[in-house]
Amino acid sequence: MIRVLVADDEPLIRAGIATVLASAGDMSVVAEAGDGRAAVTAALAHRVDVALFDIRMPDLDGLGALAELRRWMPELRVVMLTSFGVDEYVLRAVQAGAAGFILKNCAPDELIGAVRAAHRGEVYLAPAVTRAVIERVTPTxxxxxxxASARLAALSPREAEVLGLLAEGLSNAQIGQRLHATETTIKTYVSRVLTKLGCANRVQAALLARDAGDARRR
Structure with a gap:
């Protein structure tokens, strides 16, 4: 069972997240907190596996709580939550070591998937966040x-097509709709793409696709 901490200054948000995660069957919210300081204390006291932090909390924000906990619990996986538009916090959160960054209005399945991915040691970024990171990173x-172009040459035409749509910030389900394939099939393609390119996550792959695209237009 994945032990989860939910930290958000809105009780209704915390309750909603707890209800969604409880429905997954393999995770349980064992602690809640309404501010960053309380979140740090709760994470240490309950030795949680994954923490969901609102990036903007009173007393100590999500980034501050993440930085503090990484000194005491480096193994803790922290996923950032926000109800705001994707902004400068995205890169700061990823650079600070966050295991993910999702929007509060995401679908329940995406929230559950983000927690599972974080628990597996992966970095999960919502498609909209992936797109924002790509737009903010200075061209190489x-x-x-x-x-980058040479690395992408290892991909099959179909894999390259999937990568191109991934780089647009589309989710697996959306890519499947574009290519008339099941989400499971697309998930397999994405896994192959990441393996062939030696990328740890979708963002790295998307950045490679952007760089290679720039090269091909030259």
Missing amino acids: DPDRRRV
Whole structure:
């Protein structure tokens, strides 16, 4: 059972998240907190596996709580939540070591999937967040663009097609709709793409696709 902490200053948000996670069957919310300081205390006291932090909390925000906990519980996986538009917090959260970043209005399945991915040691970023990261990262130099293009040459035409849609920030379900394939099939393709490219997550793969695209247009 995955032990989860939910930290948000809105009780109704915490209750809603707890209800969704309880329905998954393999996870349980063992602690809740209404501010960053309380979140740090609760995470240490309950030795949780995954923490869901509202990125904007009173007293100590999600980024501050993440930084503090990484000193005491480096193994803890923290997923950031926000109800705001994707902004400068995205890159700061990823760079600070967050295991994920999702929007509070995401579908229940996405929330559950993010917790499971974090628990597996993966980085989960919502498609909208992936798109924001790509847009904010400064374009790479020509040499890296050529290297990226060479790496993408290892992909089959179908895998390259999936990667292109992934780079647009589409979810597996949306890619499946575009390509008239099941979500399970697309998930398999995405896994192959990440393996072939040596990428740890969708964001790295999307950035490679962007760089290679730049190179091909030159």
